Amino acid sequence: MLGDTWLWVAVEWTPPFYAEFYAQDGFDAPTTAALLVAAPVKAALLWLILRAPAPGPLDRRARALRRLLYLAVAYTLVLRYPIALLPGPIDVTFSLALWTAIDVLYLLVIRWRSRVLRAAAGAMFAVELAGMASGLLDELDLLELGPSDILMLGLMLSGVVATVLTVVGQRRDGRWSRGTQGAGWLSAGVSALGFPLNMLIMSLSGGGPAMVVVMDAVGLVSTVWIAATARELAVHEPSAGDRPAEPPPARRRVIRVAVAAVAVLTIVAQIHPEGAARLTYTAWSMSCYDRPSFGDLKPAERDTAFLCRARSREGGVPPMFPDSMADQEIIAYGRELCRTEDRDEQEAILRRAGSARSDAGADPWDLVYVCPETVGAMYPELLRSTAEEKAANAAYIAEKNARCRDPWPRTKGAAQATANYFLFADGDPGYLVHDPDDKAADESEEQATGKVYDDSTLIGVAGSAVLIGHVEDVIHLCLTVKAFGTAPPQRLAGWDQVNEVPIVSRSGRLTVPEKGEGEVGAGAPMPNLAIAGKGRYRLRVYVRVDEEGEEQHLVVVFPGTSGKRLKLKP
Structure with a gap:
């Protein structure tokens, strides 16, 4: 009479929110019937539980x-x-x-x-x-x-x-x-x-x-x-008549x-023979969801990490070894793969093992867990712990940033920064100057990306986003950004290309994305270039490539209402 929630509480003796967890829209007929039948059964069992203790010392x-x-x-x-x-x-x-x-x-x-x-x-x-x-x-x-x-x-x-x-x-x-x-x-x-x-x-x-x-x-x-x-x-000591008869x-x-x-x-029964397939460490095991670095694991945990990768079906690909193969056999094959000298030998071993993807071979970042002494000699970075990898990555970014110099050192902006900008190795169109807090940021960025190859300037403009392409096929470039209260001098000498385009800030922010772990972006925090708050700005882009093929960009932002695109050089 009080509803499904209190029926559940009365029969199951659990807090009311359990009923909402199991049936947010009310109970179906089988559940209601089960509750009504279980009520007298559990009441009888509870009466047995609550009976007073038997008297006696x-x-x-x-x-x-x-x-x-x-x-x-x-x-x-x-x-x-x-x-x-x-x-x-x-x-x-x-x-x-x-x-x-x-x-x-x-x-x-x-x-x-x-x-x-x-x-x-x-x-x-x-x-x-x-x-x-x-x-x-x-x-x-x-x-x-x-x-x-x-x-x-x-x-x-x-x-x-x-x-x-x-x-x-x-x-x-x-x-x-x-x-x-x-x-x-x-x-x-x-x-x-x-x-x-x-x-x-x-x-x-x-x-x-x-x-x-x-x-x-x-x-x-x-x-x-x-x-x-x-x-x-x-x-109490049972009498002779109460004692069960002693069996013969x-x-x-x-x-x-x-x-x-x-x-x-x-x-x-709990001890499996070496030849039995133990499927504890598979793609579905809880211990395999984390992919720890080699340096974070104890020696006893490394075989487990290799088994997780050898039996993984990540990305929809078949596992490296059949599910019916024993753990020790997989580890033995792994160590045999470590001793190979080329890809052909690896493929032959995997075919012999019955692998469904023998043509893919075995990668060193998987084999490092079973033969660190072999793989580590060629790829020492695979032996790092998470902390060591983070430190090495920070040192690499700092090294790349250190080679970049401010091309206008005597012209100080109200906000400015210089850093290396990291790009994807293949197919990366360039970098963004955008308003990340704009409600239509995703749409503007997508439109700007689509327009980057519309002309030879390699600059795509769409509202609060400007995507600036790179001239050479590079994976990083030196980027300096500066913000001014008024338009600075053009200073075209020494640059291969200079273009000026409009951009708008709807939230009062304009910046360049910073690099995250394993991502593209600037190697250092980029400032807010919309120093006048919300409104329209002009964005001037300077680009040049030196004799060594290194590409350098200077981005200048200042308030301006013009919506024209200007090609200042060449």
Whole structure:
């Protein structure tokens, strides 16, 4: 009656904004039906969770375990929402500390009546906690314990096996009722069937919020088991009639072998042979989205970086090696590629490896991660860290700027600057003098670019943008800009071309783009040349090429209302 949002809050016990996240336009029929069915189911399960603890004395360890189990129940039902507002590492640290204490007390409080069973449970608890520790290391951006998908599988399997062993221990202990043990078996089943059940519900619900509702209700079974375990922890020695009958020796040996096999095989299943294809480091892996520089990586991380590039499908191109190839085999091929002397040898190796793009060869910026000593000898810049690359780039820009001189050193402008202007190696028409804050800046710049080749001056004019072309086929030129309050003398001597065009500033700014990382632009900050504010200006461009083929430009800006284009020289 109160609407979809409050129906969601009443059934899911989550803040109202969760409902808006899952269905901004209201719930569909499957979601509403799932909520109405889940309401009584979750209410019944909550009644089981909130039942009072069973009377009876508790020793110190049992009392601590009961409190921690109830804390785990409170976290699942309520505390996880406020804790989620804190930084991620706090939440993961809390869960890791809580379940470490619970698992240790499980081993001490439950009367397992079998050293093998207790040891197997301890091994599963350790694997489960190792997965949680890996999650904490990931939150802290530190080295993880292993590939995330392998750990996820190991965590899931160890969680199921740990639950089964704990229920077996509860049965042998004799304190816990059949209802509690049944909840434990259901919890193990939900964990084991979680993934296929998730897929089944997703196919039936089309991946809508109904799946979330059903999985949340089913997952509450584990909380019921934890609460029931805490409720029935009272210490008492079961009578002879209450104790389960001791199985015969032959059955005990079978049970021990089965438990040991489960404990060992679960761990062994996480260890892949060298020939197995591990697809952790692919174009879709989170660890492959960043492309760190070689110098930023630890030696143990370099093979991972190469695998990311070797299996990358960036740009829609096929990977360097087939997806079915093992990590170690790819790394071995990479080191073999490093020893080649020409492109033909690389292509032959890639064809032998079954590469779908053998004709492309292998680039040194990819191979540097597997053979830095070979690639670095020829391309030392590939060994740099991000900080070293930034410093080298800054030094290169400073060097280029230092060779440029002010061609009018005695004529000072109200605003002026001299710097090297960096151009693209191929197909760059020139540089802009523009009003970057003009609302129509993009349109003006596009029009100016289209007009740059309309005549021999190589100057395109369109409102608040002027694009000035370069005479020679260069990738950089020396640029000086000066702004004056009135038109300065023309001073045509010594220049190959001098042209004057109109430009307008609609925001009170006129400038030249500055170079960004990996981009074109001026190598130093350019001043605002619209010193009179908004209005019309004249822009005079001086161009010359020296005997060494170096191109020099001088751009002079001053207020002026004329809209004519003047060709002052030649």
